[in-house]
Amino acid sequence: MSDGVIEAPRSDPTERLHPLVRHHIVNDLGWPGLRPVQQATIAPILDGENLVVVAPTAGGKTEAAFFPILSEVAAEPLDGPRVLYLSPIRALLNNQEARLQRYFGWLGASAACWHGDTRPAARKRIRKGPPTCLMTTPESLESILCSTLSAPEAFFRNVRWVVVDELHAFAASDRGWHLLAVLQRIAWLAGADLQRIGLSATVGNLDALRAWLSRGSHRPSRALPPPRSAPDADVRVDFVGTLANAAKVVSSLHRGEKRLVFCDSRLQCEKLAAALRRRSVTTFVTHSSLSLDERQQAEAAFAEGRDCVIVATSALELGIDVGDLDRVIQIDAPSSAASFLQRMGRTGRREGTRPNCLFLATDDLNLVRAAGVVRLWQQGYVEPAEPPAFPLHLLAQQAITMLLQGRGLTLRVWRKRLGEIAVMWGLPVGLAEALADHLVAADWVGTDGPHAHVGPAAEVELGRRHFIELLSVFETPDVFTVYHGDRVIGEVDGPTFWAQSESARGTAIVLAGRTWRVEAVDRRRRRAQVVPTQGGGTTRWLGGSAPVGPILATLMRSVLVGDLPAEPYLSQRARTRLDTIVEEYGWLGPDHWVLEQRPDGRARLWTFAGDAVNRTLALYAQRLESVTAQADALSLTLPPLHRGWRSQGIHAWTALDPRELDFTTEPERAKFFACLPPTMQLQVAQARRADAAAWLRRETVRSVTNTDP
Numbered sequence: 001m002s003d004g005v006i007e008a009p010r011s012d013p014t015e016r017l018h019p020l021v022r023h024h025i026v027n028d029l030g031w032p033g034l035r036p037v038q039q040a041t042i043a044p045i046l047d048g049e050n051l052v053v054v055a056p057t058a059g060g061k062t063e064a065a066f067f068p069i070l071s072e073v074a075a076e077p078l079d080g081p082r083v084l085y086l087s088p089i090r091a092l093l094n095n096q097e098a099r100l101q102r103y104f105g106w107l108g109a110s111a112a113c114w115h116g117d118t119r120p121a122a123r124k125r126i127r128k129g130p131p132t133c134l135m136t137t138p139e140s141l142e143s144i145l146c147s148t149l150s151a152p153e154a155f156f157r158n159v160r161w162v163v164v165d166e167l168h169a170f171a172a173s174d175r176g177w178h179l180l181a182v183l184q185r186i187a188w189l190a191g192a193d194l195q196r197i198g199l200s201a202t203v204g205n206l207d208a209l210r211a212w213l214s215r216g217s218h219r220p221s222r223a224l225p226p227p228r229s230a231p232d233a234d235v236r237v238d239f240v241g242t243l244a245n246a247a248k249v250v251s252s253l254h255r256g257e258k259r260l261v262f263c264d265s266r267l268q269c270e271k272l273a274a275a276l277r278r279r280s281v282t283t284f285v286t287h288s289s290l291s292l293d294e295r296q297q298a299e300a301a302f303a304e305g306r307d308c309v310i311v312a313t314s315a316l317e318l319g320i321d322v323g324d325l326d327r328v329i330q331i332d333a334p335s336s337a338a339s340f341l342q343r344m345g346r347t348g349r350r351e352g353t354r355p356n357c358l359f360l361a362t363d364d365l366n367l368v369r370a371a372g373v374v375r376l377w378q379q380g381y382v383e384p385a386e387p388p389a390f391p392l393h394l395l396a397q398q399a400i401t402m403l404l405q406g407r408g409l410t411l412r413v414w415r416k417r418l419g420e421i422a423v424m425w426g427l428p429v430g431l432a433e434a435l436a437d438h439l440v441a442a443d444w445v446g447t448d449g450p451h452a453h454v455g456p457a458a459e460v461e462l463g464r465r466h467f468i469e470l471l472s473v474f475e476t477p478d479v480f481t482v483y484h485g486d487r488v489i490g491e492v493d494g495p496t497f498w499a500q501s502e503s504a505r506g507t508a509i510v511l512a513g514r515t516w517r518v519e520a521v522d523r524r525r526r527r528a529q530v531v532p533t534q535g536g537g538t539t540r541w542l543g544g545s546a547p548v549g550p551i552l553a554t555l556m557r558s559v560l561v562g563d564l565p566a567e568p569y570l571s572q573r574a575r576t577r578l579d580t581i582v583e584e585y586g587w588l589g590p591d592h593w594v595l596e597q598r599p600d601g602r603a604r605l606w607t608f609a610g611d612a613v614n615r616t617l618a619l620y621a622q623r624l625e626s627v628t629a630q631a632d633a634l635s636l637t638l639p640p641l642h643r644g645w646r647s648q649g650i651h652a653w654t655a656l657d658p659r660e661l662d663f664t665t666e667p668e669r670a671k672f673f674a675c676l677p678p679t680m681q682l683q684v685a686q687a688r689r690a691d692a693a694a695w696l697r698r699e700t701v702r703s704v705t706n707t708d709p
Contacts, residue, residue, distance in 0.1 A: 014034055052206065053199050072161075077109070083133040083160070086138060090137065160190070160192055171209055178398075196219075202338040208384065237358075239574040239578075243271055247275035254327050259329055330358070337552070338383045341382065371574075388688060411447060482509075517530060550612075557590070560581065588606065600640075603637075603638045617631065
């Protein structure tokens with residue numbers, strides 16, 4: 001062991017597994033033995049250590065976590081949930097349910113899902129007879145803790161293990177802090193230090209993630225890294241120019257094979273699926289805005305088919321099993337090397353096959369991004385999963401949900417537990433105490449003698465629909481549900497697409513890879529009735545692609561300035577187009593910003609700093625100069641300005657400290673900011689801009705060059 005990382009043991013430790021588990025591995029699964037990663041987890045899990053396991057997609061991580069846990073459950077069977085299995089998406093839980101039901105069935109035990117799609121009757125059965133393994137999300141755990149229909153003290157009293165799948169997806173967002181807090185609250189109910197096992201296929205900061213998962217736990221912790229191997233995959237990058245051309249290529253290549261096509265937006269996914277169907281390709285489509293029934297039908301039909309295509313967003317990136325794939329095709333490029341690895345890892349599972357991925361770029365900058373992503377993969381780079389800084393607004397959320405859970409909680413106990421969560425998150429205890437004072441003073445928390453309860457401000461602002469908005473740390477989109485008769489097709493964005501119900505009638509939309517005409521709109525119930533139609537349509541959803549980080553953005557600049565050898569993975573079309581792009585961007589510099597003058601008087605500041613830094617720069621422009629700038633991963637587009645200001649003003653930004661600016665009115669305000677006093681809002685906003693500000697102070701960005709291409 002070195003720095004919390006262990007290598008796979010040389011001896012086979014399977015003898016430590018319970019005899020019943022060993023029997024079923026051989027006789028039920030028919031396995032002659034375990035994979036190295038499954039052998040390596042047995043000792044640390046049975047020894048009670050927290051563990052992070054990183055292994056390729058379909059590398060056996062689920063069994064690596066659960067076989068030792070099953071051995072412990074077999075040795076000490078108790079009522080109620082013993083194991084919590086957590087996933088960031090419902091689809092992965094549904095996909096794993098049959099597998100875990102089979103494994104726990106070996107012991108005469110059970111596994112069951114509880115999440116937002118679980119029907120009331122199934123939830124009632126779970127409350128009455130809880131499964132040994134509860135498969136759920138942090139938000140659903142929070143709802144169980146706070147529901148008046150549950151008895152959380154009894155329900156969670158025997159929990160001892162937590163398995164967190166796709167750990168990196170939690171850690172990189174506020175959902176990770178929420179997860180840790182909910183687990184701590186369950187540990188208090190169980191009177192135990194829960195053993196935590198994290199699973200991931202792609203992690204760039206393994207040891208930091210190990211330490212993060214163990215926050216609040218006193219168990220020793222380890223990390224099991226993936227096997228070291230040189231890139232061995234069939235990767236190709238092609239330039240097709242349009243989505244219509246991409247559909248043509250997908251329909252003509254690899255006939256007779258099963259193809260998974262990734263798109264980075266739901267609209268692109270829908271349009272491509274519709275285009276493929278027009279070409280008589282057996283096509284299925286899945287993304288988060290389709291109904292559960294639509295997704296399950298598509299995924300099941302695709303898993304059972306052969307000569308077919310499934311078009312998906314990142315919803316199929318996170319380990320969902322859709323059968324034995326032949327090909328992965330990526331339209332344009334993902335936003336990170338980690339995402340690329342997840343997607344490509346869906347292939348190469350059969351003996352004698354290699355992972356593969358074909359990029360089809362529909363425009364110049366996506367071709368450049370694809371080349372950059374492949375370069376990162378060749379270098380062995382994976383982006384770190386970094387928890388967002390200073391989650392004080394989530395501490396306010398936890399302060400209120402603890403009271404919703406523990407009706408009759410005393411002020412003393414409430415303050416004590418709030419401080420313990422703060423310490424677990426790395427926040428000062430003094431801040432937790434100050435926050436508690438503010439929540440009481442502002443009526444977010446009410447008092448009745450020595451007792452605390454949910455206050456009138458929280459009742460008004462957060463109490464709608466049984467506090468549903470309080471139970472999750474992400475915003476719930478305002479959507480309309482689309483029906484064809486009694487059948488739910490999916491959801492579309494309400495504010496942007498259905499602003500006026502009159503204009504919506506007769507509109508053609510695309511959903512589930514088909515075109516529909518809107519027949520009726522019920523604004524009160526947020527429903528729309530549709531019928532099939534021909535021709536094209538469009539649909540809008542809030543949200544965008546995942547942000548591009550500074551490492552990939554900087555590498556994209558290297559591609560644009562010609563620092564890319566004649567890589568064999570580039571098709572002739574891609575190579576020819578890249579040569580043209582490099583020539584067109586000949587005015588770029590290799591290591592400094594460039595201010596491009598545009599014919600319409602606007603300017604484009606090319607920073608190649610990534611989305612987070614450029615959004616911060618856009619806020620600098622707004623706060624300092626009252627200038628509205630449009631930011632993307634590579635640049636900022638500025639309105640017409642005096643040329644002298646441009647160089648001098650932009651140069652001054654690089655020395656700014658985020659503490660000099662008020663970011664609390666920005667549109668990216670985090671959920672539950674309203675619960676914080678202004679000073680704390682500012683602390684959170686500034687802390688979450690600190691990395692961007694540090695990047696701006698690097699020497700390599702202090703030179704600004706003007707150009708008139």
